[in-house]
Amino acid sequence: MRVLLAAALVALLLLLLAGALTIPFAFESPFMWYKFGMEKVSLRTGKMLGLSACLLILLQLPPPGHPDLEQPQQRKGGIHR
DSSP: OOOHHHHHHHHHHHHHHHHHTTTTHHOOOGGGOOOOOOOHHHHHHHHHHHHHHHHHHHTTTTTTTTTGGGGGOOOOOOOOO
């Protein structure tokens, strides 16, 4: 069950990354209308790399209030073995 959940999470993240990489094609800026050839390819590549870097950085943030990520409680008293 755990492997299936991990596979589903990886598939969801790859789908999210693929969706982010289509943004420069779906919403083309007016600046791109006047570019041809390698200039257009390099601008789109730069936008795609920037979007993927931003998404990968944002995916590293921990969810707020996640119980596994909280600081462990300090034990009061003497030495515990």
